[in-house]
Amino acid sequence: MVEAQIRFRDDEPVGDPAVTADSFGDQTNASAVRIEPGDDARALLPHLDRIRLVEVNFPGFGDGRGYSAARILREAGYAGELRAVGDVAVDQLNALRRCGFDAFAPEVPMNPADAERAFATWPDVYQPTTDGRAPIWKLRHG
Amino acid sequence: MYKYDTYDQAMVDARVAEFRDQVHRRLDGSLPEDKFRPLRLMNGLYLQLHAYMLRVAVPYGTLSSAQMRVLGDIADKYDRGYGHFTTRQNIQYNWIKLEDAPDILADLAKVEMHAIQTSGNCIRNISSDQYAGAAADELVDPRPYAELLRQWSSFHPEFSYLPRKFKIAVIASATDRAAMRLHDIGIEIVKNDKGEIGAAFYVGGGMGRTPMIAPCINAFVPLDQLVTYSEACLRVYNRYGRRDNKYKARIKILVHELGKKEYTRQVEAEFAHLLTQGIEPPLAELERIKAQFADPAFESGLTDSVDRSDPDFALWVDRNTAAHRVPGYAIVTISLKPVGGIPGDASADQIRLMADLAKEYAFDELRVTHAQNIVLAHVKKADLHALWTRLDEAGLSTANLDTIGDIIACPGLDYCSLANARSIPVAQKISERFAGREGELGEIKLKISGCINACGHHHAGHIGILGVDRKGVENYQLLLGGSEGADTSLGQITGPGFDEDGIVGAIETATGVYLANKEGEERFLDTYRRIGMAPFKEAIYG
Numbered sequence: 027m028v029e030a031q032i033r034f035r036d037d038e039p040v041g042d043p044a045v046t047a048d049s050f051g052d053q054t055n056a057s058a059v060r061i062e063p064g065d066d067a068r069a070l071l072p073h074l075d076r077i078r079l080v081e082v083n084f085p086g087f088g089d090g091r092g093y094s095a096a097r098i099l100r101e102a103g104y105a106g107e108l109r110a111v112g113d114v115a116v117d118q119l120n121a122l123r124r125c126g127f128d129a130f131a132p133e134v135p136m137n138p139a140d141a142e143r144a145f146a147t148w149p150d151v152y153q154p155t156t157d158g159r160a161p162i163w164k165l166r167h168g
Numbered sequence: 169m170y171k172y173d174t175y176d177q178a179m180v181d182a183r184v185a186e187f188r189d190q191v192h193r194r195l196d197g198s199l200p201e202d203k204f205r206p207l208r209l210m211n212g213l214y215l216q217l218h219a220y221m222l223r224v225a226v227p228y229g230t231l232s233s234a235q236m237r238v239l240g241d242i243a244d245k246y247d248r249g250y251g252h253f254t255t256r257q258n259i260q261y262n263w264i265k266l267e268d269a270p271d272i273l274a275d276l277a278k279v280e281m282h283a284i285q286t287s288g289n290c291i292r293n294i295s296s297d298q299y300a301g302a303a304a305d306e307l308v309d310p311r312p313y314a315e316l317l318r319q320w321s322s323f324h325p326e327f328s329y330l331p332r333k334f335k336i337a338v339i340a341s342a343t344d345r346a347a348m349r350l351h352d353i354g355i356e357i358v359k360n361d362k363g364e365i366g367a368a369f370y371v372g373g374g375m376g377r378t379p380m381i382a383p384c385i386n387a388f389v390p391l392d393q394l395v396t397y398s399e400a401c402l403r404v405y406n407r408y409g410r411r412d413n414k415y416k417a418r419i420k421i422l423v424h425e426l427g428k429k430e431y432t433r434q435v436e437a438e439f440a441h442l443l444t445q446g447i448e449p450p451l452a453e454l455e456r457i458k459a460q461f462a463d464p465a466f467e468s469g470l471t472d473s474v475d476r477s478d479p480d481f482a483l484w485v486d487r488n489t490a491a492h493r494v495p496g497y498a499i500v501t502i503s504l505k506p507v508g509g510i511p512g513d514a515s516a517d518q519i520r521l522m523a524d525l526a527k528e529y530a531f532d533e534l535r536v537t538h539a540q541n542i543v544l545a546h547v548k549k550a551d552l553h554a555l556w557t558r559l560d561e562a563g564l565s566t567a568n569l570d571t572i573g574d575i576i577a578c579p580g581l582d583y584c585s586l587a588n589a590r591s592i593p594v595a596q597k598i599s600e601r602f603a604g605r606e607g608e609l610g611e612i613k614l615k616i617s618g619c620i621n622a623c624g625h626h627h628a629g630h631i632g633i634l635g636v637d638r639k640g641v642e643n644y645q646l647l648l649g650g651s652e653g654a655d656t657s658l659g660q661i662t663g664p665g666f667d668e669d670g671i672v673g674a675i676e677t678a679t680g681v682y683l684a685n686k687e688g689e690e691r692f693l694d695t696y697r698r699i700g701m702a703p704f705k706e707a708i709y710g
């Protein structure tokens with residue numbers, strides 16, 4: 027487990043070590059899983075009821091597969107913690123948050139003031155996601 | 169044309185503030201170049217051979233005169249007095265200072281413009297038919313659909329770090345003027361046999377080092393599923409597009425490796441899922457956008473006759489105007505390809521003049537074409553002579569649309585850090601060599617790229633030229649038989665390459681083979697397709 031620098035949850039952080047996506051299905055007592063860019067997030071869907079933490083690793087911030095993984099989990103109703111881990115910086119925070127991440131554990135700690143500003147970048151959004159923000163077309167048409 | 173509301177304006181203003189902050193952090197050293205690079209690219213800022221280059225988005229190629237005027241002013245204020253119109257219907261400035269970039273974006277935002285996603289591994293500015301809303305052959309105006317997708321693709325949270333860049337074109341005419349099937353996604357607005365309007369999706373086309381013509385993966389997506397279907401296409405690509413090799417990272421490779429059938433199956437499965445997610449804007453949003461592309465106040469009862477007594481003017485009318493769907497009007501293309509000039513370049517004064525002329529003669533609207541020219545889409549035929557006279561005084565009356573002088577060329581080694589060879593001097597030499605022979609040679613689309621990335625569309629040229637580096641010397645390969653229209657095809661290499669003078673001579677030889685073999689009204693491309701490569705090869709190398 028990697029400690030989150032920023033967390034948008036009130037529940038107690040999961041202390042269990044995150045197991046790899048490959049072995050998660052066999053380890054029926056595991057509640058934390060870590061997925062790498064090449065892992066299929068949909069393979070976790072049968073196990074959502076026992077998952078409390080998903081760490082999504084970004085070995086390099088330019089590899090955007092983790093954004094799709096996050097949305098797929100949220101769209102399937104996953105409500106546990108979704109933690110972005112690795113090469114994550116302030117300039118990615120907003121999009122990550124929109125895709126469903128609610129915890130951030132960057133390998134290089136972020137300046138908290140920069141991070142706060144980053145989350146507030148967009149007054150509104152064009153696309154709906156599971157974060158609940160009303161897209162601009164919704165604001166236009168009710 | 170589309171006008172921003174307070175939401176659109178707030179988004180662009182937010183981007184300016186965000187980028188100003190990023191540049192500030194770059195300049196104070198807290199944001200290292202390797203982290204800054206993808207961020208500046210997503211704002212259209214490249215670091216080229218000599219300076220930064222800023223590429224400004226012109227969504228679906230449409231501009232108002234006020235916007236065009238600002239483009240001219242930026243060329244004066246921040247560049248060296250000119251701008252370069254690109255094959256993606258955008259404009260780029262080649263001599264920009266990093267510290268000026270946020271101010272330029274702020275100037276652009278004042279006229280509802282930006283440089284959002286004109287580069288980077290994200291969904292790029294969406295291109296369209298430069299004759300949209302005016303063409304006699306179109307089903308509907310494709311731009312409202314492009315605008316709907318512009319909003320969907322702007323700052324998309326899931327698709328900002330794709331395997332590679334992603335280009336979408338939207339057309340609504342069987343006469344493809346936007347090279348639609350050579351895009352990552354090409355959308356053709358079509359009518360089905362029930363008379364309903366929908367979208368045909370062509371996915372996995374592209375040029376670059378592995379040119380591919382996109383297959384149609386869905387012949388009819390209903391209009392109230394357009395965004396959802398696009399999202400499904402992108403999600404499959406984001407998840408499974410190759411990231412191990414940047415030269416195999418475009419969606420064309422994914423579609424090719426999976427096969428059209430399997431890629432389509434995955435898209436359809438993702439689409440079925442996404443339909444449950446409520447991500448599609450209501451049709452009322454499309455209607456809101458459409459209303460802004462309503463026809464200008466065309467006059468009725470106008471004459472179609474044009475006084476052709478001035479032969480230079482008559483030639484320009486024949487070459488540079490196209491049929492408009494409203495009687496008494498014509499579509500005018502202003503060639504940015506003067507003899508010996510740099511394809512696509514215009515001076516600040518020329519840009520401002522075109523803005524003025526659009527206001528006076530063309531309902532305040534201009535288009536940038538992917539062939540690097542400017543279109544005034546709605547001009548009264550009765551005004552053509554007055555317009556031509558003003559263009560002529562400014563060196564903008566070259567009558568060479570779709571002829572050998574109407575060359576598409578990338579910036580090449582004169583500017584670009586990726587190039588292997590110069591493109592511009594070759595274009596200039598060809599333009600000079602063949603000046604005056606446009607009538608004899610007819611329609612020839614000649615396209616030059618200075619490297620294998622194919623920004624100059626050489627694969628799609630009736631005559632294509634590819635600049636390569638051969639043991640430290642610039643070498644030019646010749647391709648014949650490409651096309652980007654409804655009859656899209658990829659050019660074939662004739663054989664060994666040439667030096668700068670040799671390539672001009674080889675083209676002269678190829679045009680000679682055409683003229684010797686031409687039957688009836690055949691164009692160069694038609695003759696090539698009929699007689700094949702052999703006679704050309706024989707003449708060039710024999």
